[in-house]
Amino acid sequence: MSIKGKAYIAGIYEHPTRLAKDISLAQIHAQCAKGALEDAGLTKDDVDGYFCAGDAPGLGPMSMVEYMGLKVRHVDSTDTGGSSYVLHVGHAAEAIASGKCKVALITLAGRPRAEGMATGTVPRSRGGTPTPDDPFEFPYGPTVVNMYANCAMRHMYEFGTTSEQLAWIKVAASHHAQYNPHALLKDVVTVEEVVNSPMISDPLHRLDCCVITDGGGAIVVVAPEIAAKLNRPKIKLLGASEFIKTQMGGKVDLTYSGARFTGAAAFAEAGVKPSDMKYASIYDSFTITVLMQLEDLGFCEKGKGGAFVADGNLISGVGKLPFNTDGGGLCSNHPANRGGLTKVLEAVRQLRGEAHPKVQVKNCDLAIAHGTGGSLGLRHGSATVILERE
Amino acid sequence: MAETKERKLPPPAISEETQAYWDAAGKGKLLVRKCTSCGQAHHYPRTICPFCFSDKTEWVEASGKGTIYSYSVMRRAPVPYAIGYVTLAEGPRMLTNIVDCDFDKLKCDQAVTVVFKPTDGGPPLPMFTPA
Numbered sequence: 001m002s003i004k005g006k007a008y009i010a011g012i013y014e015h016p017t018r019l020a021k022d023i024s025l026a027q028i029h030a031q032c033a034k035g036a037l038e039d040a041g042l043t044k045d046d047v048d049g050y051f052c053a054g055d056a057p058g059l060g061p062m063s064m065v066e067y068m069g070l071k072v073r074h075v076d077s078t079d080t081g082g083s084s085y086v087l088h089v090g091h092a093a094e095a096i097a098s099g100k101c102k103v104a105l106i107t108l109a110g111r112p113r114a115e116g117m118a119t120g121t122v123p124r125s126r127g128g129t130p131t132p133d134d135p136f137e138f139p140y141g142p143t144v145v146n147m148y149a150n151c152a153m154r155h156m157y158e159f160g161t162t163s164e165q166l167a168w169i170k171v172a173a174s175h176h177a178q179y180n181p182h183a184l185l186k187d188v189v190t191v192e193e194v195v196n197s198p199m200i201s202d203p204l205h206r207l208d209c210c211v212i213t214d215g216g217g218a219i220v221v222v223a224p225e226i227a228a229k230l231n232r233p234k235i236k237l238l239g240a241s242e243f244i245k246t247q248m249g250g251k252v253d254l255t256y257s258g259a260r261f262t263g264a265a266a267f268a269e270a271g272v273k274p275s276d277m278k279y280a281s282i283y284d285s286f287t288i289t290v291l292m293q294l295e296d297l298g299f300c301e302k303g304k305g306g307a308f309v310a311d312g313n314l315i316s317g318v319g320k321l322p323f324n325t326d327g328g329g330l331c332s333n334h335p336a337n338r339g340g341l342t343k344v345l346e347a348v349r350q351l352r353g354e355a356h357p358k359v360q361v362k363n364c365d366l367a368i369a370h371g372t373g374g375s376l377g378l379r380h381g382s383a384t385v386i387l388e389r390e
Numbered sequence: 391m392a393e394t395k396e397r398k399l400p401p402p403a404i405s406e407e408t409q410a411y412w413d414a415a416g417k418g419k420l421l422v423r424k425c426t427s428c429g430q431a432h433h434y435p436r437t438i439c440p441f442c443f444s445d446k447t448e449w450v451e452a453s454g455k456g457t458i459y460s461y462s463v464m465r466r467a468p469v470p471y472a473i474g475y476v477t478l479a480e481g482p483r484m485l486t487n488i489v490d491c492d493f494d495k496l497k498c499d500q501a502v503t504v505v506f507k508p509t510d511g512g513p514p515l516p517m518f519t520p521a
Contacts, residue, residue, distance in 0.1 A: 250482025
């Protein structure tokens, strides 16, 4: 069974806040749910499927279904870190295609800024039963940034990728963010500013890293017969895929990500190819994340990502592949330290023609959204969706 | 930049499954887990082989020699440190720290050898230094 054409994205919402000092975690989830349902022209009583991940309070669905007063017959709290919500779109389509629900709500929220979390530079503390990898990793001090940096270091060594090439990814994101009134960083930056920003963990500079923000978002995925009744542009799901990339028992290979498998599978299901994409939402926790995923998804050859992203090739209206036109995680928003949901949102805005006019891609009828969750340099979950404006 | 200040290392959270690995580390020996069915060594150690799923695995002592696969110097830490993967002569790549060296002179594929560094109340950690 394929999910091609079996589900539509009918509602989206991105919380405008980037610092949520006076709002509770559950409250942000609910505000996002309300926003996405209103965007779709649906009510909470229409929702019969609920999806969330590890950012939700308590046991996820049990806490949030109660808090929001939902009555659902299908739940899914699969957690693959920041890619969870891209994966949830695929799972929602599977549930809809098999008749388990008709209106699936996906929410994300978090307050790492308000809570003063040292997001990227301190090893995440061990809670509960340690994972089997923990004694062999945690004492060495792996942080989010230094493990992505390990990927960048090896990529530079094997393929000759440069810091200046990586910087172009941030430059492109900043060109887009200047038009997003909610973006945390609205200033356009140059390659020189990126490579001269403080070194955080070699070879990644401060401006190679994404922002740390509070906030959230929500997506409503619906069955075809529901989408047909709504007065919204019809954004159809053509393909979806997920993969867990590991250290493979010590056969570690940092030169590629799980996108190698999810991209191939999602494109095959959709019956389209990378060169057909008018717009790409690519997970951007760090500049290296974008570069490796673009290679692995097939937008360019492995090892040629540096040349592909250089000279503004990712800037809307300038280059061949407009990416993250909301400013992405690098400049606009990375709510709950999980950037997958906002990737889907901007892809939907582009397909609806609702992106900012300065970054809107002309005749945008096919788009990809891809997420990487966990750690690119340790183990990560990849998820891809291919979307079409009907 | 050489290491000057002391970095406090947290002890590993040891489980029954890998107690022997840490007992050996306490004696200055690096162990790897090897499968007698498929013949391959893996890391981190498990009783069931992650390659062929055989439960016929055993501890073997590693030579302690390897090369740096990749690394990063964590500059934004109270005491900067180098974290990376070392490819052991026995095959597996393991996450570790590169120590007792000039961080600015580290390179991928550089030869390294094992050293053991004390943790705060637990067994020592195998780390690597340029050979």
